[in-house]
Amino acid sequence: MSSTAAAATIDHHHDPSTATGIPNKKLLMWAFLASDCMFFGCLISTHLIYRLHPPPGVPAARDVFSIELTSFSTFILLMSSLMMALAVNAIQKGNLKSLRACLATTILFGAIFLGCQVYEFSHFVSEKHLTITSNILGTTFYTLTGTHGLHVLIGVIWLASMLAYSFTGRLTEKDSIDVESMGLYWHFVDIVWIVIFTVVYLLEYL
Amino acid sequence: MTHAAAPSGHALEQSKFELFVEIAMLLAVITGIEIITVYLPFAKGLLVGALVAASVVKFLFVIFIFMHLRWDKAFCTVLFFIGLILAGGTMWALVQLFGAAASVPLSSP
Numbered sequence: 001m002s003s004t005a006a007a008a009t010i011d012h013h014h015d016p017s018t019a020t021g022i023p024n025k026k027l028l029m030w031a032f033l034a035s036d037c038m039f040f041g042c043l044i045s046t047h048l049i050y051r052l053h054p055p056p057g058v059p060a061a062r063d064v065f066s067i068e069l070t071s072f073s074t075f076i077l078l079m080s081s082l083m084m085a086l087a088v089n090a091i092q093k094g095n096l097k098s099l100r101a102c103l104a105t106t107i108l109f110g111a112i113f114l115g116c117q118v119y120e121f122s123h124f125v126s127e128k129h130l131t132i133t134s135n136i137l138g139t140t141f142y143t144l145t146g147t148h149g150l151h152v153l154i155g156v157i158w159l160a161s162m163l164a165y166s167f168t169g170r171l172t173e174k175d176s177i178d179v180e181s182m183g184l185y186w187h188f189v190d191i192v193w194i195v196i197f198t199v200v201y202l203l204e205y206l
Numbered sequence: 207m208t209h210a211a212a213p214s215g216h217a218l219e220q221s222k223f224e225l226f227v228e229i230a231m232l233l234a235v236i237t238g239i240e241i242i243t244v245y246l247p248f249a250k251g252l253l254v255g256a257l258v259a260a261s262v263v264k265f266l267f268v269i270f271i272f273m274h275l276r277w278d279k280a281f282c283t284v285l286f287f288i289g290l291i292l293a294g295g296t297m298w299a300l301v302q303l304f305g306a307a308a309s310v311p312l313s314s315p
Binding site for chain 2: 014020021022026027030031033034035036037038040041042044045048049052053055056067071074075078079081082084085086088089180183184187188190191194195197198202203205206
């Protein structure tokens with residue numbers, strides 16, 4: 001029996017062995033993501049509150065931000081989400097070669113996003129003199145986007161670990177829940193950025 | 207019933223590839239429209255509404271398609287939306303609190 005045929009017999013969305021019918025690892029990840037929503041909600045609220053009453057002397061965010069670079073980062077992260085979804089699809093079909101290619105591409109896109117963020121931060125510090133302690137804009141901006149960047153970094157390390165693990169021969173379509181849980185985390189990083197891109201960046205240009 | 211369900215499930219897996227690519231392209235197009243929107247000479251309230259709507263659409267596409275909520279048990283959706291509603295409620299409450307006239311800092315212009 002081919003691996004593809006074997007994969008077709010596995011129901012990847014339901015697990016009859018658990019009380020909820022949901023694989024425990026997936027349930028754990030969804031619970032974690034729900035709690036992380038509240039974490040990022042508080043950070044985004046802090047930035048919105050700053051925008052309500054910006055103190056005197058704080059530079060206008062639109063004079064600091066680069067919409068071109070951020071748009072490019074956003075596009076890269078969206079495409080990384082596509083590659084992650086294809087990676088999950090590949091492991092569910094037992095296609096390890098495709099899984100590795102998709103994971104490697106997702107890692108590359110994640111690294112590009114992080115590189116853009118490092119460049120953005122260093123540019124803001126050196127050229128715009130915006131540090132985390134210089135004013136309230138710097139504090140809320142670096143805390144929010146830095147925390148998101150840390151999530152991306154953790155995701156990239158997790159992806160790289162999974163890619164390395166796939167070469168051991170122990171990763172099969174039966175372990176697809178491990179890749180799917182990792183994928184949920186990566187997509188969450190993407191949806192948080194969708195909100196940050198609009199709330200922190202685009203609204204400043206209106 | 208199992209035999210009838212298997213081919214449709216397999217066909218679903220086959221069609222997911224095309225679906226994911228289409229959704230990704232749609233997300234890229236919506237992002238492009240968002241970027242153009244900020245330069246349009248319309249009322250600020252209208253533009254804010256359009257940007258928020260576009261973000262919500264992108265958000266929903268990612269969670270229901272890429273994160274498989276569309277095919278998973280409803281409990282996953284309920285669990286995630288509990289966190290989402292709590293986060294959204296907290297954000298709304300904080301913005302309302304700090305948006306009140308009595309909350310304006312004395313140093314604010």
